[in-house]
Amino acid sequence: MKSRWTLCACIVILAVLTAILLSGCADQTRKQPIKVGAILAVTGPASFLGAPEEKTLTMLAEQINNAGGVDGRKIELIVKDSQANPENAISFAKQLIEEDKVTAIIGPTTSGESMAIKDLCQENSTILLSCAAAETIVEPVASYVFKTPQKDSYAAIKIYQTMNDLGIKKIGVVVSNAGFGLGGKAQLEKYAPEHGIEIAITEVYDKGEKDLTAVLTKVKDKGVEAVVNWSIVPAQSIIPKNMKQLGMNIPLFQSHGFGNIEYVKAAGEAAEGIIFPCGRLLVADVLPSDHPQKAVLTKYKNDYESRFKEDASTFGGHAYDSFMILMEAIKKAGADDVEKIRSAIENMKGFIGTGGIFNLSPSDHNGLALDSFEMLTVENGKFVLYN
């Protein structure tokens, strides 16, 4: 009896070994796939950023593989869900670099996570294409680290330019106590003097806040002419509700973090008239047909919306830009030499993405200009261009 079991076990082991050997041989005759890692906050507090990014990457990788891959090789996408936690991001980055030996990492979703793995990627010569906004990710420049969302400072400048047009001089600033909010606060404070804007009050609120009437009461008491809210948390739609409930009928400006129609839905009627800077993806339909980004934007938007049955957001667009810039660079440089790919990204000019037209250079690892932002507003529950 015993010997029969041993025999069975031997046969199973042999079969497995043969299978492994055969698959190994097959791999050698074919070209290895290109491994691309992605660290995204698919679930957790920043999931409304990370989930569309993950969906976008899955869709793009499939599209490229179905079309025969890039440089004759398939893309193998390895997605890790960091839940917006910097510690998770660090351990995933180590895994992707040391075990999976990826060519490049896309993400992380949030600024805090991106900063946490910036040095790690630089030291290990792994390309990082961050989908997060904070300017510190690419300033100072690290040769292997890039980012695709528009810079915070441009958002602040755009907001101030609009305020100048409206004759607004005295404002209140409220931000969340997350990396994005605090980064925005710094940019707003930095650019206020040169635009003749006085920040009468700055309040930092907790990112899990449920009701912000107390904060806004304090702001209202200062007699400000407009409020700027800078956050990526649900407070973005609590602020407008509370302002209206407090009878604050002054303009509300928000950051580019507002570029997700779900926030408009959650804020309902209170969202009407919010002004914010954003990439053109949300207004792809109304762009003039000769706009250089029109084709890219409508294709991505239609692909995404027909596949996932939900509205495309600018955040998915950042993942699109990161991924497509990488593919473009691999096409130019071939897949085997990371240094060549890096240099191809660094010298990429005129790449049309969802965030704008990228002109990267060794001193600018973002590559977008001030005009990559458009001022948008909410009208009848939809995003429209602000005039």
Place this chain on the structure above:
Amino acid sequence: MSFEIFLQYCFSGITLGSIYAVVAIGFNIIYNTTGIINFAQGEFVVLGALCAITFSRLLIPVLPFALAMSIAVILAVVITTFIGGLIEIVFIKWINNPTVLRLVIITIGLSFLLRETSLHVWDEKVRALKYFTGTEVSSISLLGAHFSPQVLWVLGVTAVIVIGLGLFFRLTLTGRAMRACAASSNAARLCGINIKMMVTISFMISAAIGALAGCVTSPITQTQYNMGSSLAIKGFVVAILGGLGNSFAAVGAGLILGLLESFSIVLLPNAYRDVVAIIILLGILFFKPSGLFAKKEESALKEF
């Protein structure tokens, strides 16, 4: 500080406090029967709100608004109650020697389970139930200060729950039996009370209250699958602050915490507001562990 501003901080505090209180009441029910803290209470709140949002989106286009909302809320409460009961039967009933620590760990596990399940059933998006009366922009103005009509709904529903529970525990046989279980489970068993049944009922009631709390607060707080734990922490602080097991005390403690948090912003940046809650909790645990409104002798009998 002008009177208007003072009043505005008061309203803001009442808004927060009523949200905390209605969450805290759910903790008290299970505590009253089992002597444990159900850490999945926050998830019941989220579950109720998410169900109501889904049903309301389905029903509002086809039915008059008030009817659609009532049906949505009732369905959400019924479903959550059912899930509460089911969870107790599947995960807790079979335990022969239910020590407090064991049950606490199980409820923490359940909160993870419920959170991940709601992520899969719904998704990661932020949703909000429609305001029961008026819209996102309507507000009631009183002596120059403003608040949302939804706050009245939260206060009203909290009052109804507290009074209803008070009557239930004092007047009905089931209610009395549940209190007997809490006082001494052995004595209750000797009197012929089906303790396991009482525990199931207490989970169902607290799930129902959690769901109702989720429905009335969702327009203000909005709802996302992972909001349960932060709501539960504040609710827990309030339950301890008032004195565990006492729903009237929970309302008082909720309002006190809400007002203190709201006025703390005069002195501190808003981001430090949670510090207020923690300091209060520590203070209470040091100086009056029985809670603000509980008697010392009474709390000496409690297990926790």
